[in-house]
Amino acid sequence: MDLQLKGKTALVLAASKGLGKATAESLAKEGADIVLGARNAEILERTASEISKKFGVRTLSIVTDVSRAEDAARFIETAVSEYGKIDILVNNAGGPPFGKFEDFPDSEWEQAFQQNLMSTVRFSRLAVPHMISAGSGRIINIISLSVKTYLENSVLSTSMRLAVVGMAKMLSNELGPHQITVNNVAPGIMLTDRTKETLFKHMPPGKTEAEMLAERAKDIPIRRIGRPEELAALISFLASPIAGYITGTTIAVDGGAVRSIL
Numbered sequence: 001m002d003l004q005l006k007g008k009t010a011l012v013l014a015a016s017k018g019l020g021k022a023t024a025e026s027l028a029k030e031g032a033d034i035v036l037g038a039r040n041a042e043i044l045e046r047t048a049s050e051i052s053k054k055f056g057v058r059t060l061s062i063v064t065d066v067s068r069a070e071d072a073a074r075f076i077e078t079a080v081s082e083y084g085k086i087d088i089l090v091n092n093a094g095g096p097p098f099g100k101f102e103d104f105p106d107s108e109w110e111q112a113f114q115q116n117l118m119s120t121v122r123f124s125r126l127a128v129p130h131m132i133s134a135g136s137g138r139i140i141n142i143i144s145l146s147v148k149t150y151l152e153n154s155v156l157s158t159s160m161r162l163a164v165v166g167m168a169k170m171l172s173n174e175l176g177p178h179q180i181t182v183n184n185v186a187p188g189i190m191l192t193d194r195t196k197e198t199l200f201k202h203m204p205p206g207k208t209e210a211e212m213l214a215e216r217a218k219d220i221p222i223r224r225i226g227r228p229e230e231l232a233a234l235i236s237f238l239a240s241p242i243a244g245y246i247t248g249t250t251i252a253v254d255g256g257a258v259r260s261i262l
C-alpha cells in the first residue's frame with residue numbers, strides 16, 4: 001500500500017532511540033522528510049544521518065529536551081524555517097520512573113507533568129497553526145497501554161497519559177473541521193533500551209535474558225514482546241492521508257495483552 005507520505009514533513013520527538021527512532025525510520029521508509037529531537041546531540045545526529053543515508057530523505061536533528069518550553073519553541077521555529085511546513089507531529093518523550101505512589105515527591109510529579117503532558121500540549125499548540133493554514137495535519141501521541149489496563153508501578157505514567165488521552169479527544173473535536181486528526185498509540189511491552197533496562201535490572205542468578213523475555217511474554221496472547229517497528233507501522237498509517245477518517249482514538253499495539261472485550 002502506498003501511504004502517500006513522500007515529501008511530507010514529519011516531526012518526531014524523542015527520536016534518537018527506541019520507539020521514536022523506529023517511528024522516524026518507518027516514516028522515512030515511506031518517503032517523508034524527518035525532523036528529529038532528543039537531548040543527546042551525538043546519538044541524535046547519528047540516528048538522523050543513518051536515516052537519511054538509508055532511506056534517501058532529508059533529515060534534520062535539533063537537540064531538544066521536550067520538557068522545556070523554550071526548547072519546544074526553538075524546535076518548531078527551526079523546523080518551519082528549514083522545511084516551510086509541518087504535516088505530521090509525533091509527540092514522544094522518555095518515560096517517567098516506575099515506582100509506588102508513596103515513592104514520589106512533588107518534584108517527580110512535576111517532572112513527569114512537564115515531560116509527558118506539557119510536552120504534548122506545547123508541541124501540539126505550536127504546530128497546530130501551521131497545520132491549520134495548510135488545511136490538514138496529523139498529530140500522533142505515543143503514550144502507554146497503562147491507559148487501558150492496570151500496569152504495576154506506573155502511577156506517574158498512567159496519570160499523565162490519561163490527561164493526554166483527554167486532551168487529544170478535545171483537540172480532535174476542535175481540529176476536525178481543519179482536516180487535522182489527533183490520535184494516541186498505546187504500546188504494550190516493546191523491546192527497546194528502556195524495556196531492557198527495566199527487565200534486566202534485577203536478573204535472578206542463572207537466568208538468561210532470553211528466559212527473562214520469554215517469562216515476561218507468557219501472559220501475552222502473541223507470546224512475545226513487541227518490536228518497535230510494529231508500533232511504528234501503525235503510526236505511519238495514522239500519519240498518512242489514507243487515515244483521514246480516524247481521529248480521537250487510542251489504539252493499542254500490545255499482542256493482545258489487554259483482556260477487556262471493549
Ligand SMILES: NC(=O)c1ccc[n+]([C@@H]2O[C@H](COP(=O)([O-])OP(=O)(O)OC[C@H]3O[C@@H](n4cnc5c(N)ncnc54)[C@H](OP(=O)(O)O)[C@@H]3O)[C@@H](O)[C@H]2O)c1
Nearest residue numbers: 014016017018019039040065066094095189190192193194
Ligand atoms: N518500550 C515500551 O515497552 C513502552 C511501553 C509503553 C510506553 N512506552 C513509552 O514510550 C516512550 C518511549 O519509550 P522507549 O522504550 O522508546 O524509550 P527509550 O528506548 O529509552 O528511548 C527514549 C528516547 O527518548 C529520548 N528522550 C528521553 N527523554 C527525553 C526528553 N526529555 N526530551 C527529548 N527526548 C527525550 C531519548 O534520547 P535522549 O536521552 O538523548 O534525550 C531516546 O531517544 C516512553 O514515554 C515510554 O514510557 C514504552
